Amino acid sequence: xxxxxxxxxxxxxxxxxxxxxxxxxxxxxPCESFETVFEAVEHGIAHQGxxxxxxxxAGSVHQNYDLLLSHSLHIVGEYHLRIQHCLIGLPGAxxxxxxxxxxxxxxxxxxxxxxxRMGISHIEPVYDTAGAVRxxxxxxxxxxxxxxxxxxxxxxxxxxxAEGLEDHTANFTRxxxxxxxxxxxxxxxxxxxxxxxxxxxxxxxxxxxxxxxxREIDLAKIESRPMIGxxxxxxxxxxxxxxxxxxxxxxxLENLHEFAPMLRILGCYPSHPLPAP
Amino acid sequence: xxxxxxxxxxxxxxxxxxxxxxxxxxxxxPCESFETVFEAVEHGIAHQGxxxxxxxxAGSVHQNYDLLLSHSLHIVGEYHLRIQHCLIGLPGAxxxxxxxxxxxxxxxxxxxxxxxRMGISHIEPVYDTAGAVRxxxxxxxxxxxxxxxxxxxxxxxxxxxAEGLEDHTANFTRxxxxxxxxxxxxxxxxxxxxxxxxxxxxxxxxxxxxxxxxREIDLAKIESRPMIGxxxxxxxxxxxxxxxxxxxxxxxLENLHEFAPMLRILGCYPSHPLPAP
Numbered sequence: 001x002x003x004x005x006x007x008x009x010x011x012x013x014x015x016x017x018x019x020x021x022x023x024x025x026x027x028x029x030p031c032e033s034f035e036t037v038f039e040a041v042e043h044g045i046a047h048q049g050x051x052x053x054x055x056x057x058a059g060s061v062h063q064n065y066d067l068l069l070s071h072s073l074h075i076v077g078e079y080h081l082r083i084q085h086c087l088i089g090l091p092g093a094x095x096x097x098x099x100x101x102x103x104x105x106x107x108x109x110x111x112x113x114x115x116x117r118m119g120i121s122h123i124e125p126v127y128d129t130a131g132a133v134r135x136x137x138x139x140x141x142x143x144x145x146x147x148x149x150x151x152x153x154x155x156x157x158x159x160x161x162a163e164g165l166e167d168h169t170a171n172f173t174r175x176x177x178x179x180x181x182x183x184x185x186x187x188x189x190x191x192x193x194x195x196x197x198x199x200x201x202x203x204x205x206x207x208x209x210x211x212x213x214x215r216e217i218d219l220a221k222i223e224s225r226p227m228i229g230x231x232x233x234x235x236x237x238x239x240x241x242x243x244x245x246x247x248x249x250x251x252x253l254e255n256l257h258e259f260a261p262m263l264r265i266l267g268c269y270p271s272h273p274l275p276a277p
Numbered sequence: 278x279x280x281x282x283x284x285x286x287x288x289x290x291x292x293x294x295x296x297x298x299x300x301x302x303x304x305x306x307p308c309e310s311f312e313t314v315f316e317a318v319e320h321g322i323a324h325q326g327x328x329x330x331x332x333x334x335a336g337s338v339h340q341n342y343d344l345l346l347s348h349s350l351h352i353v354g355e356y357h358l359r360i361q362h363c364l365i366g367l368p369g370a371x372x373x374x375x376x377x378x379x380x381x382x383x384x385x386x387x388x389x390x391x392x393x394r395m396g397i398s399h400i401e402p403v404y405d406t407a408g409a410v411r412x413x414x415x416x417x418x419x420x421x422x423x424x425x426x427x428x429x430x431x432x433x434x435x436x437x438x439a440e441g442l443e444d445h446t447a448n449f450t451r452x453x454x455x456x457x458x459x460x461x462x463x464x465x466x467x468x469x470x471x472x473x474x475x476x477x478x479x480x481x482x483x484x485x486x487x488x489x490x491x492r493e494i495d496l497a498k499i500e501s502r503p504m505i506g507x508x509x510x511x512x513x514x515x516x517x518x519x520x521x522x523x524x525x526x527x528x529x530l531e532n533l534h535e536f537a538p539m540l541r542i543l544g545c546y547p548s549h550p551l552p553a554p
Contacts, residue, residue, distance in 0.1 A: 016368075056502075057343075059336045059340055063330075125382075127382060200495070201495075202490070203489075203490035205499065206487060206489070209482060209483045209486060212483070216476075216480065218480075219482055219501075220503075225333075226497075277526055
């Protein structure tokens with residue numbers, strides 16, 4: 001059985017993403033940190049890992065971009081998970097009796113308006129969403145509820161009191177699938193993720209993008225980051241639609257390498273469309 | 278006295294940024310959420326507001342980009358704050374007696390290695406860093422410490438047990454200063470922040486960046502985001518070095534507007550350099 005490493009504990013959104021992506025015929029391996037996920041794959045403790053890379057409300061997870069750079073794993077897939085927060089209570093709990101809601105601060109913040117409308121003002125942060133449900137299951141207080149995924153409720157045999165608690169339905173997280181070895185680049189609907197550095201000169205990025213634009217290669221994402229401690233140098237993350245198996249893409253990357261001091265292909269994998277909100 | 282709205286409570290990193298930026302001759306107004314900061318400035322309850330927009334480890338705060346779009350405030354300044362986490366205890370506390378450390382999950386994560394080296398394994402999340410210090414001050418347990426800013430220790434008359442707890446010194450947050458009215462665009466060392474949309478066609482971004490590159494206008498930041506629920510449309514945030522008072526910049530923006538369905542100038546303000554780590 002394929003072992004997939006994820007950060008968090010059973011019931012975490014990363015685990016839901018793994019199950020939606022791979023199907024239920026996998027074994028999921030909870031890891032304490034994102035770094036542990038990378039290490040688990042590197043050391044062969046897990047076959048593959050899954051990490052969140054950007055959330056539509058919160059933004060990019062720079063830490064995971066840094067880990068992609070400092071480790072040598074390959075991106076072999078992506079998945080967009082719609083984040084749907086559930087209000088979860090003990091089997092006997094009722095919404096009208098609730099006095100406190102616990103969850104990760106980010107989840108609590110994403111449900112603030114809904115909780116206010118429900119008349120719940122007493123909220124308390126805990127380490128993660130699935131951990132909140134585990135905590136709930138260890139207590140026997142029906143006036144406390146947790147905010148977490150549907151799966152977290154199932155894992156701990158708790159009751160879903162309400163679904164779709166998030167204030168904004170356009171709440172998605174993009175996950176990347178990591179492996180020790182790259183896959184054969186797909187020929188159709190491929191996405192390629194690269195990272196490169198440029199010396200900061202007016203028009204440097206323009207010239208870098210020219211290598212794609214002049215070959216009609218479509219960009220899916222671009223993000224720049226100043227390299228702290230190295231003034232004037234910038235790191236760029238670019239996702240483009242196209243396969244490294246394609247000659248045109250290959251030439252574009254060769255061309256980029258002529259003036260990008262560092263260029264690394266993080267992976268070429270089947271692209272997964274952004275779902276409707 | 279100038280009133281500056283910030284998210285969090287007294288002692289928050291946003292408040293430190295406000296004091297470093299404005300000097301101590303201001304009154305700081307704690308707000309529950311980022312949205313409340315925008316509203317406080319809009320309704321004249323505060324003269325200006327300060328919000329974090331990106332952290333060197335965690336990435337961009339998309340929520341604040343969204344709020345910049347949904348409100349009509351102007352960016353009038355920026356500031357880079359070096360995030361230096363302190364270990365804070367009761368006046369009589371000693372590191373060797375510590376049994377638990379509390380803080381915001383993000384701060385705890387950023388100090389994980391250091392805490393491990395100190396032999397502290399019992400950590401507990403709370404809502405925010407300054408709130409952890411307030412909690413500490415209400416208890417009288419010298420075996421508990423909090424991780425927060427130097428200022429939070431001062432606000433609550435607590436003792437700094439150790440400084441520079443963060444695992445990575447390259448930990449900076451960029452803050453934006455917001456006002457109801459734009460300032461007169463500076464003539465030197467100006468930075469301009471814009472947001473625009475593009476219809477997703479191969480080379481669309483390349484053409485958009487051409488309006489800057491062909492005029493030798495230097496980009497400082499670029500970030501793209503798919504517009505959820507509107508497939509094929511992308512939102513771009515661009516910061517460039519240059520003043521809207523400059524004719525060349527003015528023509529570049531007119532040129533961009535020819536094919537960007539939406540273009541908004543979020544502000545033109547004096548640029549603040551990224552400090553050394």
